[in-house]
Amino acid sequence: MTPTDRIIDFLVLGGGTAGIVGAKTAAGLGARTVLVEQERTGGDCLWTGCVPSKTLLSAAAQARTLRMQAGQEPDFPAVRERIATAIRTIEPVDTPEALEQAGVEVLPGRVRFTGPGIADLDGRPLRFRQALIATGGEPARPPIPGLDPALTVTSETVWDLAVLPDRLAILGGGPVACELGQAFARLGSDVTMIVRSRILAKEIPEAVDLVRESLKADGVKILENTTLAKASSTGEGVRLQLADRTAMDASIVLLATGRTPRTVGLGLERVGVSLDARGHVITDSHMRTSNPLIWAAGDVTTHPQFTHLAGVHASVAASNAVLGLRRRISTAVPRVTYTSPEIAAVSTASEEGQSEVSRTVRHSHLDRAITEDKTDGFTRLLVGRGGRIIGGTIVGPRAGESLAELSLAVHKKLRTSDIAGATHAYPTYSDGVWNAAVLDVRERLRSPLTGTAIKVLSRIRRLAIDRRRISSKPGTPPGSDGRH
Known part of the structure; x- marks a missing residue:
């Protein structure tokens, strides 16, 4: 058998x-x-997704620093070898x-x-x-009239490029498009993104604004609310005609329109x-x-x-x-876009009729961000009834790491008082989550009902202290309140 x-x-x-x-x-x-x-x-994550893309982002960030500080141009074959090394190192566990x-x-x-x-x-x-x-x-491979498949790559085949493309057109504006667009721009490609609506459509506009400005600073041209009508091959690559009848040339087209x-x-x-x-x-x-x-x-x-x-x-x-268990999946779903700066967010289905407020800490007031001179970001908590944390967004360096505590808070239905009451290491970027939680607790203490309760408790405490002070005077009989 x-x-x-x-x-x-x-x-x-x-x-x-x-x-x-x-x-x-x-x-x-x-x-x-x-x-x-x-x-x-090993799947996409090992071979064509998480591992190679994050290695590429790291190599591109280092290349940008070397270009700015020493005028050194990126070595694309060395970048490819670094990606291959990362895959080989991680591969054995899969x-x-x-x-x-x-x-x-x-x-x-x-x-x-x-x-x-x-x-x-x-x-x-x-x-x-x-x-x-x-x-x-x-x-996904959207049908584009006239577009030669040989002049396109996807998130699976972009790693086969032996030469850095001079002009890279990216169709799409999601995390894959933004991450690869920034990386190739930092390595020296002339990058243009063609986006049907806006980049990172699932993220809050204020967070997207910071990433958009960073992409532009790295030389990425972003054409939002734009569609590609047709394409034609040229001797040096491909000519793309947009819906508004303008045209642009590219060496190759990266298709990043979903899966x-x-x-x-x-x-x-x-x-x-x-x-x-x-x-x-x-x-x-x-x-x-x-x-x-x-x-x-x-x-x-x-x-x-x-x-x-x-x-x-x-x-x-x-x-x-x-x-034969009945375990349910968590409704708290964390996500990270690994651009510079990173956008990290976690959300869950809000309860019907639940009131929501947001508490935001600007990283210009975050001590670690100040010491690193990276103060453009922010940490925002979405808080529901009773101070329960139901979501949030973090923008800044290593935002994905700072998101871990926030993800746990959403999953376990913690309140801002739970976060505020826990001791946090200082100074760290995750201070943003703690500071936002403290901000919410303080705001709730200012509510009329809570304020009245605090005043009553404070008065009761003062009276108790006064009674103890009077009763402790020399010559006062035990049990006496000191009055005559």
């Missing part, structure tokens, strides 16, 4: 972040777990060997469902009790798994699909497409599947 002849407790489709975390969780709980990956384990050491059986190939409890792996039948769909997504889920060909219709209009797998708050024995996590679902969310959701799905 071969390994695949035995029934599988937990079948995982996909070897990216969601698949790896889900498989390790299930195996750790004692389930016979098989993970199928058709290409290489290899099939590492998964097998964790108790997960890894099989190569393409898998599809053929019926209840049955899947096909390149002609080999697999029988399973439960399954996790974690096939992820891929960059599409990898659900085609999985046979989901054979096992009753429902999809939305765009092909994403629909799940409930437990990460269960419309088939109670099939779960899903990561970019293939309708949830926000973040690596950290994929891992957490996969862990919830696997533990619910193996142990």
